[in-house]
Amino acid sequence: xxxxxxxxxxxxxxxxxxxxxxxxxxxxxxxxxxxxxxxxxxxxxxxxxxxxxxxxxxxxxxxxxxxxxxxxxxxxxxxxxxxxxxxxxxxxxxxxxxxxxxxxxxxxxxxxxxxxxxxxxxxxxxxxxxxxxxxxxxxxxxxxxxxxxxxxxxxxxxxxxxxxxxxxxxxxxxxxxxxxxxxxxxxxxxxxxxxxxxxxxxxxxxxxxxxxxxxxxxxxxxxxxxxxxxxxxxxxxxxxxxxxxxxxxxxxxxxxxxxxxxxxxxxxxxxxxxxxxxxxxxxxxxxxxxxxxxxxxxxxxxxxxxxxxxxxxxxxxxxxxxxxxxxxxxxxxxxxxxxxxxxx
Amino acid sequence: xxxxxxxxxxxxxxxxxxxxxxxxxxxxxxxxxxxxxxxxxxxxxxxxxxxxxxxxxxxxxxxxxxxxxxxxxxxxxxxxxxxxxxxxxxxxxxxxxxxxxxxxxxxxxxxxxxxxxxxxxxxxxxxxxxxxxxxxxxxxxxxxxxxxxxxxxxxxxxxxxxxxxxxxxxxxxxxxxxxxxxxxxxxxxxxxxxxxxxxxxxxxxxxxxxxxxxxxxxxxxxxxxxxxxxxxxxxxxxxxxxxxxxxxxxxxxxxxxxxxxxxxxxxxxxxxxxxxxxxxxxxxxxxxxxxxxxxxxxxxxxxxxxxxxx
Numbered sequence: 001x002x003x004x005x006x007x008x009x010x011x012x013x014x015x016x017x018x019x020x021x022x023x024x025x026x027x028x029x030x031x032x033x034x035x036x037x038x039x040x041x042x043x044x045x046x047x048x049x050x051x052x053x054x055x056x057x058x059x060x061x062x063x064x065x066x067x068x069x070x071x072x073x074x075x076x077x078x079x080x081x082x083x084x085x086x087x088x089x090x091x092x093x094x095x096x097x098x099x100x101x102x103x104x105x106x107x108x109x110x111x112x113x114x115x116x117x118x119x120x121x122x123x124x125x126x127x128x129x130x131x132x133x134x135x136x137x138x139x140x141x142x143x144x145x146x147x148x149x150x151x152x153x154x155x156x157x158x159x160x161x162x163x164x165x166x167x168x169x170x171x172x173x174x175x176x177x178x179x180x181x182x183x184x185x186x187x188x189x190x191x192x193x194x195x196x197x198x199x200x201x202x203x204x205x206x207x208x209x210x211x212x213x214x215x216x217x218x219x220x221x222x223x224x225x226x227x228x229x230x231x232x233x234x235x236x237x238x239x240x241x242x243x244x245x246x247x248x249x250x251x252x253x254x255x256x257x258x259x260x261x262x263x264x265x266x267x268x269x270x271x272x273x274x275x276x277x278x279x280x281x282x283x284x285x286x287x288x289x290x291x292x293x294x295x296x297x298x299x300x301x302x303x304x305x306x307x308x309x310x311x312x313x314x315x316x317x318x319x320x321x322x323x324x325x326x327x328x329x330x331x332x333x334x335x336x337x338x339x340x341x342x343x344x
Numbered sequence: 345x346x347x348x349x350x351x352x353x354x355x356x357x358x359x360x361x362x363x364x365x366x367x368x369x370x371x372x373x374x375x376x377x378x379x380x381x382x383x384x385x386x387x388x389x390x391x392x393x394x395x396x397x398x399x400x401x402x403x404x405x406x407x408x409x410x411x412x413x414x415x416x417x418x419x420x421x422x423x424x425x426x427x428x429x430x431x432x433x434x435x436x437x438x439x440x441x442x443x444x445x446x447x448x449x450x451x452x453x454x455x456x457x458x459x460x461x462x463x464x465x466x467x468x469x470x471x472x473x474x475x476x477x478x479x480x481x482x483x484x485x486x487x488x489x490x491x492x493x494x495x496x497x498x499x500x501x502x503x504x505x506x507x508x509x510x511x512x513x514x515x516x517x518x519x520x521x522x523x524x525x526x527x528x529x530x531x532x533x534x535x536x537x538x539x540x541x542x543x544x545x546x547x548x549x550x551x552x553x554x555x556x557x558x559x560x561x562x563x564x565x566x567x568x569x570x571x572x573x574x575x576x577x578x579x580x581x582x583x584x585x586x587x588x589x590x591x592x593x594x595x596x597x598x599x600x601x602x603x604x605x606x607x608x609x610x611x612x613x614x615x616x617x618x619x620x621x622x623x624x625x626x627x628x629x630x631x632x633x634x635x636x637x638x639x640x641x642x643x644x645x646x647x648x649x650x651x652x653x654x
Contacts, residue, residue, distance in 0.1 A: 020486030028495075031502040141641065145634040147578050149585045150601055150626030157608040157622055162615045282491030286582055304497040305587050312498045319491035327489075 034061035082310030100189035102295030121230025143224035152290035274330035378642025384635030442595030462522020470530025484520035570640035
C-alpha cells in the first residue's frame, strides 16, 4: 500500500470514529431532562421559565432521539454549539477566549516533557542498573503515582506560599494592564508570541514566569510515561544485530548510541508523544484549576460543577477531534519513517 | 482435555499450572520492588479491615467524619487528633482510615467490573474475529478518542454527583483498554496448535475459550488491572477534588485534599503553618497508588516471557 492510500484510509477511519464520538456525546446529553439540554441549542442569555416550554417545543427536544440527533449534528456542523452559562457567552465565543491560554501552556510543556522523558530514558538504558538508572526509574514510578492536583498544591505551597515566587494566574496585574490596553495588538492571542510581536519583553517574561510552575507540574507527571518507554525501547535497540555490526566497524560509543540506537528507539516514542500532546489538552482541567489559569480546562471544571451542558459537550467533541487528528498525524509520520507499518 | 498427559502418565505429577504459579510467586517475592508494593498494599488492607477498631465510627454512616466544632483553621497533630484536623475540624486520621476502605471499594469494584466486561468482549472479539471483532474494536476506538477526565466529568454531572456515580462512570469509561489487551493476546493464541488440537477433538467454543484460551491470555489483563487500580483511585480522587464526588465531611481522600486547597499560603510569620493539612491526604493517595503500580510493574517483569527465566 502506498502512503497516499494509507492516508485516505486513515481519514475515512477518522470520520467514522468522530461520528461515534458525537453519538456518545449525544447519548450523555439525552440522559438530562429537556430543560437542561436546551442550553446546547439557544444562542443568547438565560431563558425564563415561561419561555422554556416554548423553546423546548421550538427545538423539538421531546422528539424521537434519532430526529434530535440529526438536528443536533446539523447544528454542530454549522458551528452552533449553544450558550455557555459559566462563561456568559456563546460557547464558540468563550472558546476563542479560553483556548489560547491552554494552547500556550501545552506548546511550552510538550517539548519539555518529551525532552526530559527521552533524555532520562536514554540515560537509564545506556547506564543500565547504575545508580542513575535506578534513580530515574524511581522518579518515573513516583511521577506516575502522584495525583496531579496534589503535586500542584505542593509546588504552590513551597514556591508561592513559602518562597513567595511563581504566583498562580496567567499574568501579573501590571502586565495584564498592558495586554488589555489598546496599544497592545493581539496577533495570535498567545500572550508570549504577541508580547514579542509588540516588542514588550517585560510581558513576555512575566508570562513565562507564570507558566513555570504549571509547566513543571505537567513535566513531572507526564514525562514518566515517555521515560519508561524510551528506556525499554532503547534497551531493545541496543541488543540488535546492527549495533554489533556498527561496533565491529569501529564506531565510537557516542556515534553508536546517538546514530544507531537512539534513532531506532525513538520510533515508538513518536506515538506516545503524540498521545501525550492530545492527552495534555484534556488533562489541563486539574492543572489550570490549581494554578488559576483561565484556559479551557479551568472553564470545564467550572462548567461541570455548574451544569453548563453546552460547554462540556462542546469540549468533549473538540478534544475528541483533536485526539483523532493528532493520532492521524502520528500514524502518517510513523508510516513515513517506518515502511513496515504501511505494508502490514 | 487431558490429551497431553494420557500418553506418559507421570506419577502424581503436580499440575504444570500450579508449578508455574509457585515459580511466579517466588520470583515476585525475590523482587524488592514488588515486595515493597505488596507491603504497602498489605498495610492499607490491614487499615481498611480494622478501620472500626482504629477509628470507631460516631455516626450510623461510618464514612461521615466526626468533627469537633466548626473552627475554620486546621489544627496541627495533637493528642486528640493524631494527624491533626482539616478546616472545620474534621479529624484527619479518621478521614484517612475510612478513606482507605473507600479507596479499596472504588478500586476493586471498578477494576472487577472492568475485568468482567473486558474479558467477555475481548474473548468474543479475539476468538471469533470477523464482523463482531470489527464492531467491538471500532467502539473501543471511539472510547479511546474521548478525553477521559472531561467525559468522566460530563457523565458524573449527567447521572448526578456522588461516589456511586463516580464508580459507574469509571466502569463505563475504562473497559475498552481491557478488551483491547485481551483481544490482542487472544489473536496470538487463537492459531496455536493446541487450540486446533482442541477444536479437532470436538471441544465446544465455550470450553475452548474457558479452558485453553483465557488461562493463557490472562496475564496482560491482570497486570493492567493492578496498574489500573492506581489510576482509578487517581481519577476518582480528581473528580472528588473538583467537587463532583462525595459531600464535604465524607471520608474520601480526594474530597479531603480539596478541603486543604485554601491552606497552601500559611499564616503571617509562619508560612508553613498548615503544611500538614496539605501534605497528609495527598501523601496517602500517592502511597496507595504507588503500592499498586510497584506491584503491577513487578508482575509485568515476572510474567514477561523474555525476562522470565533469565
